[in-house]
Amino acid sequence: MGRVFTYLFAMRPQFFPAVVIPIVFGTSYAWYREGVFHPWLLALSLLAGILYHGGLNLLNDYFDHLNRTDDVNPHPLTPFAGGSRVIQDGLISAGGVLAFSAGLLVAGSVVGLYLTYIRGVRLLIVGAVGLLLGVFYSAPPLKFASRGLGELVVALNFGVLTVTGSYLVQTGYISIEAMVVSLPIAFLVVAILYVNEFPDYTADRTCGKRNMVVRIGLWRGRWGLFVLTALSYASLVFCVVMGYLPALSLVALATLPLSVRASLGLMKNYNRPRKLLPAIRSTISAHFSTGILLLFSTLA
Numbered sequence: 001m002g003r004v005f006t007y008l009f010a011m012r013p014q015f016f017p018a019v020v021i022p023i024v025f026g027t028s029y030a031w032y033r034e035g036v037f038h039p040w041l042l043a044l045s046l047l048a049g050i051l052y053h054g055g056l057n058l059l060n061d062y063f064d065h066l067n068r069t070d071d072v073n074p075h076p077l078t079p080f081a082g083g084s085r086v087i088q089d090g091l092i093s094a095g096g097v098l099a100f101s102a103g104l105l106v107a108g109s110v111v112g113l114y115l116t117y118i119r120g121v122r123l124l125i126v127g128a129v130g131l132l133l134g135v136f137y138s139a140p141p142l143k144f145a146s147r148g149l150g151e152l153v154v155a156l157n158f159g160v161l162t163v164t165g166s167y168l169v170q171t172g173y174i175s176i177e178a179m180v181v182s183l184p185i186a187f188l189v190v191a192i193l194y195v196n197e198f199p200d201y202t203a204d205r206t207c208g209k210r211n212m213v214v215r216i217g218l219w220r221g222r223w224g225l226f227v228l229t230a231l232s233y234a235s236l237v238f239c240v241v242m243g244y245l246p247a248l249s250l251v252a253l254a255t256l257p258l259s260v261r262a263s264l265g266l267m268k269n270y271n272r273p274r275k276l277l278p279a280i281r282s283t284i285s286a287h288f289s290t291g292i293l294l295l296f297s298t299l300a
Helices: 002-010 017-034 038-066 094-119 121-135 150-171 176-181 183-196 201-206 212-216 224-241 247-269 275-297
Strands: none
Touching: 002 038, 002 094, 017 038, 017 183, 017 224, 017 247, 017 275, 038 094, 038 121, 038 150, 094 121, 094 150, 121 176, 150 176, 150 183, 176 183, 176 224, 183 224, 183 247, 201 212, 201 224, 212 224, 224 247, 224 275, 247 275
C-alpha cells in the first residue's frame, strides 16, 4: 500500500481539480445550451483527463530533474511548488517516473481514442493538440515553460481545450460559446501557476526556466495576479452580458474577495516565499469555487 501511495503522490493529485473543474463545467454547459447529458461519457472524460494530468505532472517532474530545477530547490516551501520530489527523495527513480508517465499517457490516450470513435475526428484533433502542448510544456525541443509560453499552454489545456472538448464529447460538435465561457476558469488556473512561480523563482532562474515571473522579475511580477484575476471576472461579466451564460452565473463574483486577498498577499510577500502559502491557497480556492458556482449556475 505504501508503494501505491507513493505513485499516487507522484501524480500530484492536489492539482486534479484543475482538470476536473473544466471537464465538469463543459459538461454542464452542454446541458445548459443543448439539454444533453451522457453520464458515462462524463465518466470517461474524467478518467482520460486525470490520467493525462497525472502523466503530464510526472513528465514535468522528469524534465525538471534533468535540467536540475528541482535539485537546486531542495526545500520546497509550499505543498504546491517544487514538484513532487519523488526523484530527489529517492522514492522513485527518474526512469521509473518516466515509465509511469508514459503508462498513464498511453492509458489516457486509449480512453481518448474510444471517445474519438464515438464522437469523431474533431475530438481527436482537440485531444492531440492538448496532449502535444502538455508534453512539450517541459520537454525539448519546444520547452514552452522555459520560453514564457507555459502560462498560455496552461490556459489552453486547463481552460479552453478542456471545456470545449468535454462539450464536444456531450454534444458531438464544437461550440464557439463553449470556448468563450471557458475564459473565467482559464485565467484563474493560470493564476494558480503564476503565484506558484514566485516560490520557485530562484531555482527557475538558475536553471534557465524562463517562465513569465522569471522574465519580468519579482517586483514587476507582483502585479500579475491582479491582472489575471481581473481578466477572469471581466470575462465572466462579458459572457453574461453577451448571453453566453445565465445571469445567475454572476454569483461566481462572490469569489472575488478570495482573489483580492491572494493578490494583496502576493503584493506584500512577493519576495518572502514562506509567507506566500495563504495567497496560493486563496488562488486555488478562487479557481475551485468559481468553477463550482459556474457549474451550478448552468444547472439551475
